[in-house]
Amino acid sequence: xxxxxxxxxxxxxxxxxxxxxxxxxxxxxxxxxxxxxxxxxxxxxxxxxxxxxxxxxxxxxxxxxxxxxxxxxxxxxxxxxxxxxxxxxxxxxxxxxxxxxxxxxxxxx
Amino acid sequence: xxxxxxxxxxxxxxxxxxxxxxxxxxxxxxxxxxxxxxxxxxxxxxxxxxxxxxxxxxxxxxxxxxxxxxxxxxxxxxxxxxxxxxxxxxxxxxxxxxxxxxxxxxxxxxxxx
Numbered sequence: 526x527x528x529x530x531x532x533x534x535x536x537x538x539x540x541x542x543x544x545x546x547x548x549x550x551x552x553x554x555x556x557x558x559x560x561x562x563x564x565x566x567x568x569x570x571x572x573x574x575x576x577x578x579x580x581x582x583x584x585x586x587x588x589x590x591x592x593x594x595x596x597x598x599x600x601x602x603x604x605x606x607x608x609x610x611x612x613x614x615x616x617x618x619x620x621x622x623x624x625x626x627x628x629x630x631x632x633x634x
Numbered sequence: 635x636x637x638x639x640x641x642x643x644x645x646x647x648x649x650x651x652x653x654x655x656x657x658x659x660x661x662x663x664x665x666x667x668x669x670x671x672x673x674x675x676x677x678x679x680x681x682x683x684x685x686x687x688x689x690x691x692x693x694x695x696x697x698x699x700x701x702x703x704x705x706x707x708x709x710x711x712x713x714x715x716x717x718x719x720x721x722x723x724x725x726x727x728x729x730x731x732x733x734x735x736x737x738x739x740x741x742x743x744x745x746x747x
Contacts, residue, residue, distance in 0.1 A: 529676075555732075555733040556732075556733040556734070556735075558735060558736065560738075565740065566671075566722050566724075566740065566741040566743065567636075567738070567740045567741065568724065568738040569636075570636070570735065570737060570738075573735040575733070611677070613677075613736075615732070615733055619732075620665075620682045620684070620689055620690050620731040620732055621667065621679035621682055621690060621692070622677075622679070622736060623676075624676045624677040624678075625676060626676050627676075
């Protein structure tokens, strides 16, 4: 199956700082999603972004499918941004998402 | 609130018990999924249903048995589980299987004693 690698695995930020999370994948994809998993386990959809750039408030994402990576930008981080961020990809021809191992973000006041 | 609900939210069961997890989606979708999230492992797919037909069975032990009676409901029947089956079980749905955005429920945290 496709390999999905996320970096960094852990990130600690001061409130107000900016950060970039990276997702590399090993094969062509026709779907890429970013999720935030809250402490209770709920996966919250952040972006559906198989290619291009999208922005939603303080968050934005860019996927360069030809180079097999995606970036998630978090600006002016808040304590409520803490949690685990997952990148998940749908390999061309597959039915299910393959998840990375996540980036655990901790924002301290 | 994603439009996908799961019950129960927490479940503790013995290895000889039989229980069922329920998922319901209110999004008008036609594909539903079961994923398993174990400690220190990536989320992994268990089953995919599209238009009420199973389209993927990811080498899951037979002690897990899915059921999709209609496009809005998905069940996971559990029997004679092992302690290593303790995990967070997540249900998801999408318009169709394939390159469509998936939406997840809150999960059922299962502990097998």
